[in-house]
Amino acid sequence: MGKVIGIDLGTTNSCVAVFENGESHVIANTEGARTTPSIVAFTPSGEKLVGQIAKRQAVTNPENTIFAVKRLIGRKHDSDEVKRFSSFAPFKVEKSENGDAWVQVKDRAYSPQEISAMILSKMKDTASDYIGEPVEDVVVTVPAYFDDSQRQATQDAGKIAGLNVLRIINEPTAAALSFGLGDSQNRKLAVFDLGGGTFDISILEIANGVFEVRSTNGDTYLGGEDFDQEICSHILNEFKAEHGLDLRTDKMALQRIKEASERAKHELSSCEETDVNLPFIAADESGPKHLTTTLTREKLEELVRDLVERLVSPCKLALEDAGLRREEIDEVILVGGMTRMPIVERKVVEIFGKAPNKGVNPDEIVASGAAIQGGVLKGEVSSVLLLDVTPLSLGVETQGGVATKIIERNTTIPTSSGQVFSTTEDDQTVVSIHVVQGEREMAADNKTLGRFDLVGIPTAPRGVPQIEVSFEIDADGVVNVSAKDLGSGKSQAIRVTASGGLSEQDIESLVTEAEQHTQADRDRRDLVELRNKADGLVYSTERTLEEFAENVTAEDRKQLEAAIEKTRASVKGDDAVALRAVVDELSALTYKMTEQLYAELGGDDTE
C-alpha cells in the first residue's frame, strides 16, 4: 500500500509531511528546506519555476511571478477581495468566462487551480523523491473559514496535479490533531492560525481520541501579506515625500520594496529597529536615487494596529458559538508564521487571558496533522476520530430575497437537513432553488453556491406537491443537494443551472495537459542530462587524445576529431534524438580507442 502524505498548501509557504511507521514526518525539498515558497514563475524562455528558485528571480521578472494565488482561488473577479488583490499584484488578474479570477501570464490565462496544482506537484515530487516511489494519496489543508467554492477549487487543484485527494481538512483542525495525538488528556483547545493570507480561529474539545471542533471563525483575507502592504505603503509614501518620486508604477522597484518590507517585519519580531537599504531604486535628472530608511517596532505596530484589531471579533464569536467562556480554554495554540510577531502574541494574550502554548512548530504543524489524518483515512490510525464543522451557514433564497438558513454555521459535519418545498401556482412543474452560503440576511449578500430547478413535478393544485430537498455537507465540507417527492417517495430530478469553478471536462483536459507538461519537463531534463554527458565525453576524449598523442593513429584521430566536432554542434541544438546519435557514435569511437590503448599500454599497469 502506497504511503499517504499531507500537504499544507499555504498562501506564502507550503509544507509536506508523510505518514510512516505510525508517525508523521515533515520532508525537506531538494534545496534542503522544510517549507517551499508558494510561488510559480514563468521565465522569458518559457520555463516554469516553482518554489525558492521562482522566488529568487521575482525582482527581475515581477509580471510573470505568481505569488499568493490562494487569495484568488474560488473567488469571483468582481469581489472586493480580488479588487484589493489586483491593485497590489504586479501580475495581471483577469476575469474568466464564468466570472472567476484568473491570472494572465503573457498570452495565456491560468486559473488559480492550475497554479496551485503546480505547487502541489512540486510538493508531491518532494515526497516521491523522499519515499522512493511516486505518491498519490494526499490530504490537503485549507483555511477553516474557506467556503464551498474555495474548497472545491482546492480539490480540483489536487486532481490537476494528478493526486488522489483523500480529504480536504481545515488547517487549525490539522494542527490540533498533531498537537493532541497520543494525548489521553481531555481538554479544550483554541487554535489561532495567522498565516500569509488567512486568519482562522477554531475551538476544539478532545475527549478519548475524539477531536470535536466546537466552532470556527476567521477571515480568509487577513494575513502577513496585508501587513507587508502596510509597510510597503509607508515606505513608498516616505520616499515620495523625500524625493518627490512615486515608485508605485515601477514594478521592479515595487517588488524590491515588498521583499524588503517582509524582511523588516521579520527582523522587528526580534529587534526594536531595522534599516531598509535599497540602492539604485530609481533615477532622475540629478542621478541615481537610493532608498534608505529606518523602521522601528513601535512604528510597525502603529502601521498594523487596525489589522491586529480585526483578530478580535472572530475569536469572540468562536467562543460564543462554542458556548464557552475563555477561562474554560485549557490551551491556546499558535500556528502560522505571523504569530511570531510580538504584537500578535500580545493580542492573543489579551483575547484569551492566558499565555499561548509555545511548544509547537508554527510552520510545520499543519502539514504534520494532515499526514496524520491521511493515516486515519488509510486505517493506519484507529484511535483518532475527527469531527469538524461547517464554517458558514447554508441557506436558500426565499420570498423577498431573504436568505433562510437551513444548516447553520458550526454544525458538525457530515450532516444533512431536509426542507420541504411546494409550488406557489396551480400546475406548476418547475421550482427554482437558489442555494447560498454565508451569514448575511439577504441572499444577494451571500455567496451563491448554485441554482437548481426541481423539474418534472406532477401537475397539482398549488401547495399540494411536497418535495423534500435534502442539503448535505460531506466530510470535506462540500455541499450536495438531492430531492425527493414525498408524495411518490421517488427521487426528484434536479437540474443545476449555475455553479462556479471548473467543470469536470475542464479538469480532465487540464490533467492531460499537466501530464503532457510532465512529459515535456521530463524531456527537457533528459536533454539537459544528455548535454552534460556530451560535454563530459568531449572533454575526456580530448584529454585522452592529448595525453596519448603518439599512441593514436592519424586515421583514428581524424575520425575522433570529426565526431567531436559533430557533438559540439549538436549540443547547441534542441534535437535530443540527433544529439543522442552523435554522442553514441563518439562514445563508441572513444571506447575503441581506449581499448586499443589499453592493449598497447595496459600491460604495464596490471603488473
Place this chain on the structure above:
Amino acid sequence: MASELAPTEIVALARLIDELDYYQLLHLRRGASISEVKQAYHFSSRAFHPDANRHLSANLQAAVATIARRITEAYSVLRDPGRNKAYLQHLEAGHGVRMQLSEARAEAGRRAVEQKGRTPQGRQYYNLAEAELRREDFAAAARNLQTALTFEPDNEFFKAQLKEAREKIR
C-alpha cells in the same frame, strides 16, 4: 473502529433512516441528558463516520455516509437542552421525525423568551417569584406567579411553575 454491523444490516439501516427519530437513531431514551447525547453520538460516530469506513465497498460507503449524516443531524438538534425539548414536542405533535436545526433553534429561542416573560410586568413578577422559589417560600411565589399570569394569561411556563408551587404548599 469501524461499523460492527454486517453489510446487509448497514444497508437495511440506511433504507430505514427516514423512519427513525433522532432518539432512536442514537439509541437514546427520550429524556436522555446532554452528556448522554454526546456520548451516544461519539459512540455512533466511531462506527459510522466515513473516515472509519473507507475500506468498505462504494455501495456500503454510500449507505454509511447516509447514516453518518443523519446521526449528526440528530446530534445537532439534541445536544442543546432547548432544542432537545423543542424536538420532543415536535415529535409528540406528530410533525415527523426530522426537524430542521434552524427551526429547533428558533423554537428553543421562543421558549427562552417565554420562560422569562414576554411583558415587562410579567418578567418583573416572575423574577420575584423565582427568588421566592429559591428561598422555598412557595406561598409568596404562587402569589407572584398568579400576578405574572394576569399580564400573560397564556404563558405555559408560568402556569407550570404555579402548579408546582401550589403542590409544594400542600
